[in-house]
Amino acid sequence: MNEAQKDPMFEIFISEAKEIVSSLERIFIELKEGNRNFDVAVAEALRFFHTLKGSSAMMGFDDISKVCHRVEDIFVCMRDEGKLPTSLDTFILDMLNLIDFLTIQINRIENSQQPQDAENIEEVLEKVEMSLAENDKMQAENEKRYHIRLLFEEGWEMENLRAFLIIQNLKQYVKVLEYLPSDIESNMASSEKIKKEGFFISIETLLKKEDVVKLFESFAWVRDIKVEEVSEKASLTKEISSWQNAIHSTNKLINVNIEKVDKLIDLIGEVVITFSMIVQHQEIKTDENSSFKNLTLQMSKLIRELQEVAMSMRMLPLSSTFQRLKRTIIEMSAKLQKHVDVHITGEETELDKVLIEHLTDPLIHIVRNAVDHGIEDKEERLKKGKGTTGNVYISAKNSGSEVVISIEDDGRGLNKEKILQRALERGLITSPDDIGEDEILELIFQPGFSTKEETTEYSGRGVGLDIVKNSVQKIGGRIFVESEKDRGTRFTIRIPLTLAIIDGMLIDVDGNVFVVPLSSIVETFKLEKQQIVLENETPFVYRRGICFSVIDLNKMFYGKDMLAKGRPFYLGILVTNGEKNGVLLVDNMISQQQIVIKTLPAILKQVRGISGCTLLGSGNIAFILDIGALLER
Amino acid sequence: MQEELLSSKVDEFEEAMKDMYLIFKVDDQFYGIEIKYVIEIIGLLPITYVPNQEEYVKGIINLRGKIIPVIDARMRLSKPQKEYNERTCVIVTSIDDFLAGIIVDHVSEVAVINKDQISSLPQTYEKINERFFRGVASLNERLILILDCETFVKPDRINL
Numbered sequence: 137m138n139e140a141q142k143d144p145m146f147e148i149f150i151s152e153a154k155e156i157v158s159s160l161e162r163i164f165i166e167l168k169e170g171n172r173n174f175d176v177a178v179a180e181a182l183r184f185f186h187t188l189k190g191s192s193a194m195m196g197f198d199d200i201s202k203v204c205h206r207v208e209d210i211f212v213c214m215r216d217e218g219k220l221p222t223s224l225d226t227f228i229l230d231m232l233n234l235i236d237f238l239t240i241q242i243n244r245i246e247n248s249q250q251p252q253d254a255e256n257i258e259e260v261l262e263k264v265e266m267s268l269a270e271n272d273k274m275q276a277e278n279e280k281r282y283h284i285r286l287l288f289e290e291g292w293e294m295e296n297l298r299a300f301l302i303i304q305n306l307k308q309y310v311k312v313l314e315y316l317p318s319d320i321e322s323n324m325a326s327s328e329k330i331k332k333e334g335f336f337i338s339i340e341t342l343l344k345k346e347d348v349v350k351l352f353e354s355f356a357w358v359r360d361i362k363v364e365e366v367s368e369k370a371s372l373t374k375e376i377s378s379w380q381n382a383i384h385s386t387n388k389l390i391n392v393n394i395e396k397v398d399k400l401i402d403l404i405g406e407v408v409i410t411f412s413m414i415v416q417h418q419e420i421k422t423d424e425n426s427s428f429k430n431l432t433l434q435m436s437k438l439i440r441e442l443q444e445v446a447m448s449m450r451m452l453p454l455s456s457t458f459q460r461l462k463r464t465i466i467e468m469s470a471k472l473q474k475h476v477d478v479h480i481t482g483e484e485t486e487l488d489k490v491l492i493e494h495l496t497d498p499l500i501h502i503v504r505n506a507v508d509h510g511i512e513d514k515e516e517r518l519k520k521g522k523g524t525t526g527n528v529y530i531s532a533k534n535s536g537s538e539v540v541i542s543i544e545d546d547g548r549g550l551n552k553e554k555i556l557q558r559a560l561e562r563g564l565i566t567s568p569d570d571i572g573e574d575e576i577l578e579l580i581f582q583p584g585f586s587t588k589e590e591t592t593e594y595s596g597r598g599v600g601l602d603i604v605k606n607s608v609q610k611i612g613g614r615i616f617v618e619s620e621k622d623r624g625t626r627f628t629i630r631i632p633l634t635l636a637i638i639d640g641m642l643i644d645v646d647g648n649v650f651v652v653p654l655s656s657i658v659e660t661f662k663l664e665k666q667q668i669v670l671e672n673e674t675p676f677v678y679r680r681g682i683c684f685s686v687i688d689l690n691k692m693f694y695g696k697d698m699l700a701k702g703r704p705f706y707l708g709i710l711v712t713n714g715e716k717n718g719v720l721l722v723d724n725m726i727s728q729q730q731i732v733i734k735t736l737p738a739i740l741k742q743v744r745g746i747s748g749c750t751l752l753g754s755g756n757i758a759f760i761l762d763i764g765a766l767l768e769r
Numbered sequence: 770m771q772e773e774l775l776s777s778k779v780d781e782f783e784e785a786m787k788d789m790y791l792i793f794k795v796d797d798q799f800y801g802i803e804i805k806y807v808i809e810i811i812g813l814l815p816i817t818y819v820p821n822q823e824e825y826v827k828g829i830i831n832l833r834g835k836i837i838p839v840i841d842a843r844m845r846l847s848k849p850q851k852e853y854n855e856r857t858c859v860i861v862t863s864i865d866d867f868l869a870g871i872i873v874d875h876v877s878e879v880a881v882i883n884k885d886q887i888s889s890l891p892q893t894y895e896k897i898n899e900r901f902f903r904g905v906a907s908l909n910e911r912l913i914l915i916l917d918c919e920t921f922v923k924p925d926r927i928n929l
Contacts, residue, residue, distance in 0.1 A: 406834035648817070693820040736819070737829065737838045738867055739924055743821045749829070749836060757817040757831055 149195050151391050153242045156184045158456055161235050165463055168228045173366050175215070181231075182211040188238075199254050200241055206261050207234065213268060222267045229470055230260050232463065279340050280365055281313070282348055283372060286335045287360035295330040296320040302355050303337070309351060310341035314372050334360075338372045394450070394489065401446045405732040405751070408439055412753035447637060451486040454532050454541070457496050458483045461503045461530055461543075468507045475514070475525040476507055485532035487539050491631055494611045495541075498604040502543050502627050503528060505601075510547030510625055520622055522546065538655065539633060544626040550619040552576050558585065577617050578715075581605040609764065612655075614713070640731045640750075642758065643709070644724035645689045646696060649758035651731055651750060652720065656763040658710040660725060665704060675699065677708065677719045684710065684719045687766050692745060698723075716767040733760060788881050792913060793860065793873040796848040799913045800873075801882065801906070806862040806918040810876055813857050823924060830870060832861065839870035840922065862918055869922045880913075882906045887915055 163181050166172040189204035213219050221227035237257040244251050286302070288295050299320050306312055316336040317326040341348065345363055352361045414420065415432050462478045469476040487495075511526035518524060529544040559565045559579045571579070579585060583602040608615045613631035632638065632655060640651035641660075661679075668686060669676050675686040686708075690698040698706070698721045709720040731750040736743070747762035783805075790801035816828040816839060825844035829836050839859060843850060851874075859870040887904040903915040 402834075409834060734836055737836060737869070739869060739922070740819055740826065740829070740838050741822055741924070743819065746820075751831055751834065751836070755831055756815065757829055757836060759819075 146195065147393075148391075149191055150242060150246050152191060153188060153200075153238075155391075156188050157235055157238050157242065158459075160184050160238075161232070161463060162456075162459060164228050164231045164235070165459060165466065168225070168466060173364075174220075174224075175367065176364055178211055178214050182208060182215060185211060197241075197245060197251075199251050200238065203234070203237070203254060203257060203261070206258075210261070210264055210268065219268045221264065225470065227264065227267070229467065230264050232467060233257070233260050279311075279342055281338065281340050281367070282345070283364045283366050284337045284339065284348070284352065285360075285362040286337070286352065286358055288330065288335070289357050289359045290331075294327060295335070296324065296327040298357055299330055299335045302335075302358075305355065306337070306339070306351075310339045310343065310348075312337065312339055314338040316372055336372055338366075392449070397446070397449045401443075401450070401732075404439070404443050404446050408443065408732075409751050409753060409755065411436065411439060413755055416753065448486075450488050450490075451633075452489050452492055453484050453486050454492065454539075455483040457492055457499065458530055458532075460496065461499055464500055464503055465507055465528055468504065469526075472507065473513070474507065474511050476511055477525050477527050479527060479529045480531070481529075482532040485534060485539055487631065488633065491611050494607055495613075495629070495631070498607045498629075499541070499543065501601070501604050503530070506543060506545040506547065506625065510545040510549075512548050516548075534633075535630075538630045541629045541631070542626055544624060546624040549621045549623055549625055550577060550580070550617070551621070555579050577619060580617065581615070612653075637730055637732055638760075639728065640760065641709070641728050642726040642752075643689075643720075643722040644726055645722055646694050647723075648693075649726065649752060649756060650689065650722075651758050651760045652709060652711065653760070653763065654728065656711045656713060658712050658717070660707065660709045663706040663708045663719075663721075665706070668699065668706070670699060679710075679719075684717050686721055687718050688721045689761075690721070690723070692766075693743075711763045711767070713764045713767050718767050720761075720766075731758075731760070788883050790880055790882050790913075790915065791860065791876065792878050792880055792908075793842075793876045795842045795846060795874050796851075798846075799877065799911050800842075801880070801913045801915050802860070802862070802918045802921070804879060806864060808861045808863050808868065811859050811861060811870075813853055813859060813872070826924075827872065830859075832868070832870075835868060837861070837868040837870055839872055841872045843872075843874075845921065862922060864919050864922060871922065880908055882908060882913070882915070 160181055163172065163177050163184075167174065167177045185204045185208045189201045189208060192198075192204065193201035214221075234257060237252075237254075241251050286299075288298060296317075297320075299315070303312060303315055303320075315338070317323070317329050320326050320330075339348070343351070345365055348363050349361055352358060352363070411432075415436075420428070458480050462480065465476055465478050468474075506528050507526075511528070512520070512522075514524045517526065527546045529542070531544075532539060532541045534540075555576055556565075556568050556579075559582070560568070562584055564579060564582050564585065565571060580601050581604075583600070585600060585602065605615050608629055608631070611631060613629055616628045616630075617625065618628070619625040632653075638651075639654040641654055641657060643650050643652055663677065667677055667679070669678065675688070677684045677686055688698045690696045690701075707722050707725060709722060709725075711718055711720055731752075733748050734750055735748050736746070743759075745762055745766045746759045747765070748760045749757050750760060752758050786803075786805050789804040791804050791807050792799055792801050794800070811832070814830040814832065816830055818828045819826065819838075822828075825840050827839050827841050829838050842848075853872070856875040857872060858876055859872055860876065861868060861870050886908075887906045889904050890902055901917045901921040903917050906913045906915060
């Protein structure tokens with residue numbers, strides 16, 4: 137197995153298999169939501185299973201190829217003999233089950249673990265086969281409906297008129313139901329649209345698919361024809377979007393090893409630094425040649441653009457993560473017999489790939505809680521005067537240099553009394569007066585708050601919200617919760633766009649440059665000496681009615697007492713990690729800029745309060761402050 | 770065919786490097802490290818002090834965009850400190866893909882020292898002066914202490 141792992145073929149297989157499985161998942165979820173035509177879905181899924189069967193057989197992973205083979209048979213049966221499963225919903229759940237099985241299997245292969253037993257999944261497949269056999273449906277010789285996409289040959293212009301001629305012609309042979317764009321006669325601009333996206337037609341006819349294709353081939357100027365047989369209810373608009381998705385996803389993506397991308401980003405970072413060293417070079421600086429100045433301006437613009445492109449390569453849309461969340465909810469609501477609608481917005485919001493990987497599990501945990509504990513069952517909802525169907529809203533949006541993800545349900549909300557009681561029982565607090573009203577909800581993030589006693593199948597698999605909070609913090613994010621009784625609960629997660637580059641404020645500490653991440657700065661201000669109270673070795677600052685502890689960076693890193701420098705005033709930076717605040721004492725504030733984060737060399741001892749370092753334009757090294765660790769002290 | 774040729778070249782290369790040592794001087798003593806660890810020798814670059822480190826870790830330097838730690842050989846060998854001068858240089862070493870610089874008084878030469886030329890040190894000596902000595906060799910009437918580069922560079926507590 138170890139041999140195989142080094143093999144590039146192996147890597148390709150794993151990444152391809154993963155892609156196939158996630159495509160399959162998307163197909164079945166869209167099918168479930170009615171966004172996909174059944175026959176189209178079957179044909180597409182069949183193709184994916186077929187590919188997976190082939191590649192896994194080639195790599196010698198027989199358990200996967202066997203299962204795929206069996207599924208393929210089922211799908212061929214549905215496609216060619218027109219058999220349908222008895223219940224579409226059960227069928228989809230079974231298929232999702234199968235996809236889980238494949239995912240685990242692929243992950244195990246990737247980590248060179250023993251594959252899991254295929255017995256369970258074989259039972260599932262047997263069930264599906266049985267349901268097909270029972271439901272042998274007769275297909276009558278009916279008129280069939282087809283959706284067609286035409287692409288015209290380029291360079292002839294007037295696409296709208298040609299499309300119109302085709303429609304006129306077509307009407308002699310078949311029943312034309314609809315065509316898009318529909319305003320080809322009156323709107324000349326529709327010509328551009330056809331050029332870009334193609335011309336879509338929906339027809340009904342007794343002709344077979346091959347004959348329909350032949351019919352279209354007889355028309356002039358047509359470059360590409362795509363014909364799909366669809367069910368009677370299928371709408372042309374939905375079809376178009378699914379076709380377009382297919383066009384985008386198949387043609388425009390390549391797989392690149394993330395290490396290569398990281399290397400590229402590193403190199404560009406070095407180009408940025410070297411270039412600024414060139415510009416600041418003594419011999420060049422003194423040269424008053426303006427054409428050179430223009431060139432450097434242009435060059436720095438190009439480099440900045442290059443950097444942005446490279447960074448964007450690490451970014452992925454959240455859509456596949458949200459799809460998994462949706463899927464979790466669909467499965468759970470089916471098993472718990474709750475009706476839940478999922479509303480997703482902003483799934484196109486992009487986030488660094490590594491961050492997405494770290495976020496998926498916490499998010500799944502939160503939606504599980506929402507469906508399991510948040511959403512009430514039908515009767516209870518009716519009593520409260522809510523609709524019988526619960527709602528979960530998942531959204532993402534950009535906000536400055538952060539991405540904000542929120543998960544909201546309209547369920548029963550968190551019960552503050554119960555939380556207090558539980559916290560008392562677990563010894564997290566000693567009396568209810570210990571904490572303020574607005575801090576009660578925060579208790580659910582405490583380690584040891586959730587217990588295994590009440591684990592249901594879905595939530596609380598020994599994982600508490602404290603783990604969720606931890607994982608979010610690990611990637612530099614923050615999590616908040618709001619809740620109102622019988623109105624619902626909302627979790628909000630704020631995460632930096634990327635780990636590799638941050639906006640920072642450069643500060644001077646005893647002649648050394650440090651970087652404070654801009655996202656953790658609340659405000660900066662001048663501090664008069666008398667505003668600082670020094671008592672018991674732990675100085676604090678009184679500001680607008682609140683006391684903040686003072687973090688003396690000089691003392692912490694260089695063993696020099698800043699306050700002993702006897703300056704008439706000091707510069708303070710109020711920083712926060714979302715819950716705790718503190719004031720950093722610095723010698724000077726230098727500037728604000730984007731910095732590329734580098735890790736400290738591994739042989740150095742970890743320095744508390746420093747999370748990494750970066751190279752400045754001058755070639756000097758600056759340390760990046762770890763505000764979270766500084767405030768924990 | 771080509772691959773075989775290449776791998777035999779690599780073997781030859783490694784064979785040739787096997788008994789080669791970079792000889793450098795700290796205080797009045799000569800030391801040698803295996804040449805396979807050495808990437809390059811550079812002049813002293815500005816060092817950024819890193820808080821909370823062992824005394825002999827002087828800090829980090831920016832070597833063409835790479836950030837690498839530098840250790841002071843004098844301090845690592847418990848020799849008296851001396852100001853750096855124009856002959857001071859940094860031997861950049863690579864151990865399992867991580868880079869580290871060693872600050873030495875000056876580098877003298879690359880020499881071939883066969884295994885049988887290296888005699889082991891008295892046991893008491895090894896105990897007192899840490900574990901990074903492999904032995905001693907005599908070369909052109911100089912005594913050269915052979916250092917184990919890995920233990921010399923790596924801090925005692927980490928297993929990398």
